Amino acid sequence: MCGQEKQDRYHTNRQRMLDWDLAGRDITDPRVLAVMAEVPREEFVTDSYRPQVYSDGPLPIGMGQTISQPYIVALMTQELRVDRKCEVLEIGTGSGFQTAVLSRLAKKVYTIERFGELAESAQAVLGRLGVSNVEFHIGDGSCGWPASKLPPSGCFDRIMVTATAPSIPKPLVSQLVDGGLIVVPVGCGGSQRLMRCEKKAGKLDEKRICDVRFVKLLGKHGFEQ
């Protein structure tokens, strides 16, 4: 297939994803739909997965990890209610696709990945796409963003975790501003639920969104293995 044919195929398949898998379900925020239409998911997977890149499923990205299903990326983004004033912490950079989506809505995104290889590849892709409001860190995101590099406010307006945790890591709750939102999958195996919690007077007000299936958040405040 020549370059133009590939672009046309991506365009058609992306439009089908937007109409059926996102707008056809419960993704109603026009800003989220616009961003999902703009970020080229094909740039975040290797050649062999590109033919199915606009199917609504996760795909392998190496190191035993996956790029999340487009519907889940859109749903989590919609639930996080990000705007241009928000500083967002993301745990689990992975391919960097969700990072790119958030970067188009937020003031700045701070993202942590435990695998150096994935973080570097994500950084390279975002660089090629001209994204300049993302800071990367390699390490254990269950411990939050390193204290020495926190933004001037000392905390985040929004936090998204893209790997499932045994319970909501305490360091993340501490780094969330009062009135801020965290979207995080909790639980293991076939029993995981996506939660959206608002921090109110230091406590989390929890709301269950739906059942999900994510890879594990491994680390000090995550799973041991």
Ligand code: SAH
């Ligand atoms: N949003 C990503 C999802 C990647 S899968 C995407 O769409 O591509 C979840 C990611 O979380 C994996 O890359 C995994 O390595 C990472 N991860 C798991 N535990 C982590 C931890 N404690 N700190 C940082 N990243 C972690």
